Amino acid sequence: MARFSNGADHVRRRALAVDALASVDADSLRENAFLRTRGIVSGRDVVDVMAEIARPVLVGVLAEALGLPDVSADVAGVAAAYHPHVAPGEAAEAALTRLVAACGGPTESAAARIGLLVQACDATAGLIGNGLFASLTGKPAEQPVLATRRRIDGADVTVSLAGTPFGAGPRACPGSRHALALSAGVLEALRGFRLTEGETTWVSSPNLRMPSALWVTRG
Numbered sequence: 001m002a003r004f005s006n007g008a009d010h011v012r013r014r015a016l017a018v019d020a021l022a023s024v025d026a027d028s029l030r031e032n033a034f035l036r037t038r039g040i041v042s043g044r045d046v047v048d049v050m051a052e053i054a055r056p057v058l059v060g061v062l063a064e065a066l067g068l069p070d071v072s073a074d075v076a077g078v079a080a081a082y083h084p085h086v087a088p089g090e091a092a093e094a095a096l097t098r099l100v101a102a103c104g105g106p107t108e109s110a111a112a113r114i115g116l117l118v119q120a121c122d123a124t125a126g127l128i129g130n131g132l133f134a135s136l137t138g139k140p141a142e143q144p145v146l147a148t149r150r151r152i153d154g155a156d157v158t159v160s161l162a163g164t165p166f167g168a169g170p171r172a173c174p175g176s177r178h179a180l181a182l183s184a185g186v187l188e189a190l191r192g193f194r195l196t197e198g199e200t201t202w203v204s205s206p207n208l209r210m211p212s213a214l215w216v217t218r219g
């Protein structure tokens with residue numbers, strides 16, 4: 001995928017991802033994220049937004065827009081394992097094999113679509129979690145992705161993203177509009193909810209700042 005490629009490979013693979021995203025309408029993402037979230041919370045008093053809504057909704061909606069079945073569980077498994085410093089286990093390898101099959105076999109176009117879903121997964125869940133936490137507490141929304149990792153000449157390099165939430169330059173995030181639309185749809189559907197008395201916990205990662213659990217209830 002583009003993210004960990006360099007030179008001509010990066011340019012070609014990024015173009016495939018950008019082309020696939022170009023067919024995805026941001027307004028429909030927002031509407032579908034709203035409807036799916038509404039469906040999940042309907043009849044529920046208390047829900048953990050991070051476990052039950054953020055990733056399943058955003059990945060499910062984006063996958064559908066890319067013409068794929070609901071592969072959200074497999075995308076979440078791969079997203080947790082695809083960074084250069086993590087050794088993927090058997091479960092992540094099996095999830096990736098299923099994703100490749102859902103995309104019609106191992107091609108660069110399949111990798112581009114899987115790359116979009118995997119890139120979208122944690123970062124947009126962070127956007128949703130931080131946006132909701134901020135709107136429910138009145139605190140400023142925090143940036144979910146604090147640093148990015150690249151692979152340069154076989155070495156893993158960490159690049160700080162301070163002040164640039166979606167990156168910059170030739171590798172800047174091509175999905176920022178889509179991410180904001182998905183997040184807006186989820187947050188709109190949770191209007192009127194409030195935090196429960198339970199504690200909000202945060203993921204322990206030097207790269208990500210986002211809740212690991214965010215329990216809300218109807219206001």
Ligand code: HEM
Pocket residue numbers: 002003004014017062115116117119120121123124127144145148149150161164165166167168170171172173174175176178179182
């Ligand atoms: C629909 C949701 C999203 C999609 C489809 C998406 C897709 C992508 C893709 C394909 C890349 C790789 C670009 C390349 O290698 O040239 C990328 C990079 C990036 N994305 Fe996103 N993304 C999404 C959401 C987000 C969110 C919510 C954030 C942060 C708030 C974010 C931050 C970034 C950053 C910082 C990079 C650059 C990484 C680097 O320079 O190494 N993305 N994104």
